[in-house]
Amino acid sequence: MIFRPLSLVLLLLVAFLPIYFAATQPAQQTRTPIKHVIIILKENRSFDNLFGTYPYGHGDALKGNPIVKELSIPDGVLYMNVEVPNYPGLGFLFGYTKLAYAASPVQQDPGEGWIDYHGDWDYGRMDGFAAYSGPQSMVYIDYDQIPFYWDYAEEYVLCDNYFTAVMTESLPNFLALWSGTTVVSNDVGPPPYLPLNDTIFYQLSQNNVSWGVFGLYSSAQSPPPSEIGWLDDVQGFAGNPAMMSHVYNMSVFYQMLKNNTLPAYVFIDDYGIAHGVSDHPPDNITYSEMWTVNVINAVMQSPEWNSSAIFVTWDDEGGFYDHVPPPQINGLGLGLRTACLVISPYAKEDYIDHQVLSHYSLLKFVEWNWNLPYLNGYVANANLPLAAFNFNQKPRPPVILGPTPDIAGTLGVNRGYVYFENGSAYALTAVQASKQYPVPLQIPIDELPYAAPQNYSGDMGFTASYNYVTPSWVLPVQFYLLLSSLALLVAVLAFNGRGPSSLDLRSPLLVIAIALDLLGSALGIIYPAVPPAPLPPAQPTYSMLTGIGLFVLAVEIVILALPLIKRFSEKKPGELSR
Template sequence: MVGIKIATVAALSSLALAAPSGPNIQNHGHGHGSSWKDKIKNVVVLVEENRSFDTFAGGLSYNPSINGLLHTNYCNSMNASDPRQHDDVCAGPRANDVAPDDPNHSITGVNMQLFSTFHPSEFLADELIEWENMRGFVTEQSVSFKTLNKTRAAEAINYYTQEQIRVFGTMAENFVLFDRWFASVPGPTNPNRAYLTSGTSHGHGQNDIGFLEYALPQRSVFQQLSEYNVTWMNYQNSTTAAMTDTIPVNGFNPDAAFYEWTKTSGAYKTNIKPLEQFYADAKAGTLPQFTYLNPECCSYQSFHPPSPITLGESFIKGIYEALRNSPQWEETLFILTFDEHGGFGDHVPPPVNVPAGDALTYTEVAQDGKNATFNFKRLGVRVPTLLISPWVGKGVIEHKGTNKGGEYTHTSILGFLQELWGMDTLTPRVSYSSTFEHLITDNLRKDTPATLPDPFPYN
């Protein structure tokens, strides 16, 4: 969630592309018509912080088809520009409960991680694919923290074992794990959260002041749900931001508070509630049709360094158990994802030459002092994502998408909500993103665990 540490400048290349209007309802189910819509009455989305698939979930061992690090020798160099040092630091099951550093996850920092250069050509797709080697994470870690200590730099690519993420691992074993789900932006938190909740970041490529001032003008899913008379609530940790129209005292807003509409409509007063209210509503069976959860950031709930993994596991355990033991469980779909990779390594190259949410671009100054412009036509790094419901299969591994653009990304959630409630498409990126309604089955499972194990005892 922390902002980038380099100078930035916003650039607008043209007016935003117009989003399609009117209902866009398609059925991609496997042989049961629209009946999946009758099963899911409540959708809950929890977006955690800053973990890549490989470093968080790449050590899961319960299914050999998971595209993680157990069957991959994944190495980086301390100096990506020096071929003599190629592959001199390799990933291992040595990730710490508390990461010693918070890796760089600015747009240009991620360029180095993915391409081993701050300046890939954003406008030559074939060249981008050729350059995308995913071997600059350790180099970037070394540059950002001015260290030649391989052990310290390797923390950017080291991973957890299944035993060390008992809570997430148990959920994965019991529901659906996506191992090819990409963040929306190869950059920091708030641009990704904006894409997840509106299909675009409106040209924002860093965690700037606009996210704290209800400044984003685009139509969000929160506005869209209200227009379609679908009930919703953004529950947020009560220490994260006050439900007011002022800048939060500690610099973070719940995601619904990014948008002008949330303030002008008065929704900031009626539809943003403290996290304690979520637990009460889940217990009472009064959750709205759409629930959006913001953890605190970045000390104990969010997984964002220096948040301990163990405390993040405790948090998601509590959210799951509140839903699992709610009267609404049998009509609930729970989506757990992470907003972005946070600078942690992954060996799978993100797709390039995909539709942006609009025609706006973003420019920042890289660590070499030169400008770099990003056109939002690349996806971010893979992040761990789970689909949880009594209506999905047990231990399913979902790889590539099966419809639309063939890739899962954060805007797949918006596409799914569009299909579920017959809403229009927000942006071209939403139209591109694969949806996952085919994973909802005709079988109501009675074997879903009511409780999850306690986190791994690091100490």
């Protein structure tokens, strides 16, 4: 009897000691001087929309500027006369839409989603934007609207081969940035849910690496599940104190910076943070950029700056035109190209990183830096953004941009004013903003320890090849088959004096019309305009021409059957049994 209590104590020690040591083990050491990775995820912009004419601007407006003329040139559209057909393959009939400068910080919202983005892409031909995301997709902006983003590109690193993870809208790309995978192909659900154990949040917690998700919520910490956005699509996140305790108001972010208590991994999303203050059209992108500058300025003016790396990128390209076809790494992507800015005291100056990077690369950098295993093969096979850094250099002093008010966060926009958490209001026009680019370089170009400028050479650095491609001749052939079928149908209706109800089954014109329509519709089904999504929701993948062709085919079959139907209906009841 005396040994039973002792045995019980030993059993309890064996059970709980591993948990105790796991909870009290020191945080993982890093491979680099970077102790804080801050990801600011913006919304819905392509690379060409933001930086297509960097560094000169529309019409080469600043080409002669003494600072600008020395800057590196990325893979953009500076000297390209870009136009896309209003319908792929049929521009000679339906005309073309040219890429144009949007002389405003406010643009219309292009079409979004798996169908629209894959239609824009058109199997790498990059000519479907006007037809799928709409003519509003064919615009770009420059330093007049986003001077501070251009300043960061000038002072730090701009990645011009950075792609989204999945060729679709926000939710799948958020999930991929958090886990290296997705469970949906569009903004749907939940369900389905992304398993919590597959996320960077769970991995960091298990390895005692601090992390936080920041936004404008109704409480300083652990906000209601209804406010956490896409995090609600992670199974076991909402309502889980172990996870929700890492979700903070932006005011806590600024306080942590002052107290030198910022987590190792920081994720900030601008969409939904404030009404009218987002990069997502039709919000004013100049106001949204100003909010981002406030966040970055706060990091730069804090004790955390010398050990931080800030990545500013966009969740998806938003339907805006981009001319670079993405490489294929799996059945889901990569997605279309967006931009990524790398800002750090160890980031290079005026550096264009041309290597292929993606949302997976940011996830990999976090895991690599903290010596963690990669979540899956997509993350493991992604390129690391190490070329953007020089960890041997002395930490660079911050580049504080402005003018921006010294406040904690943005609440909304009304009548040209931006409203902030402390109750103040601030007005910023595009004209005022445009005077902020360029800014003087910290290091003269000829003193940089690497080749400069880093101009795009014309070599993308990869081959955009795909496992399956719908041939470019399919849509024109479909169109002519449909047109011929319609012409024959009109001829049948026009030249049969007794009207459609008496058309003979043997009418050769109608039979030929049906055959042509069948062939055209079959082509559209065999060669879909958009590849089918391997994840929910199920979506139609045939083109508009295929849809019209199937409708016309149904009409032709009905017309063909009308004489038989009429004869059958005219028979007397007694004749039907004979």
